Amino acid sequence: MSNATDIRNTYRRTRTGKWAVMGTTANIFPGARVEVHTKAGKVKHEMIIEIGRPFEIDGIEMVYGYNPDNASLAALEGVTYPCDECGHEVHLNTMCRVGGFRH
Numbered sequence: 001m002s003n004a005t006d007i008r009n010t011y012r013r014t015r016t017g018k019w020a021v022m023g024t025t026a027n028i029f030p031g032a033r034v035e036v037h038t039k040a041g042k043v044k045h046e047m048i049i050e051i052g053r054p055f056e057i058d059g060i061e062m063v064y065g066y067n068p069d070n071a072s073l074a075a076l077e078g079v080t081y082p083c084d085e086c087g088h089e090v091h092l093n094t095m096c097r098v099g100g101f102r103h
C-alpha cells in the first residue's frame with residue numbers, strides 16, 4: 001500500500017482546455033510547490049495557486065491544481081495526456097478527430 005503523499009502528480013487537461021496538475025489532496029493545495037512527472041519521464045516543478053473540487057479514485061481523494069499564470073504548463077515538450085473526447089493518449093497541438101479542437 002502506498003500513502004496518499006506517495007502518489008505522483010501528473011499533468012492533465014480539463015474539458016475546458018485548462019492545464020492542471022492532478023494529485024492527491026495531501027500534495028495539491030494552494031501555495032504548494034510540487035514535482036510533476038511527465039509521460040516522457042521528466043520531472044517539472046509547478047506552483048499551485050488554485051484547486052478544483054476534490055474527487056475520489058480508488059478511495060483516495062484527488063484534486064486538480066491550477067496555476068493560471070504559469071505558461072510552462074502549456075509549453076511542455078513531449079507531454080501527452082488522455083483526451084476525454086477521443087479516448088486516446090494524445091500529444092499537444094494535434095487535432096482531436098472526435099472533439100474538433102486542438103489537444
Ligand SMILES: [Zn+2]
Nearest residue numbers: 083085086096
Ligand atoms: Zn482527442
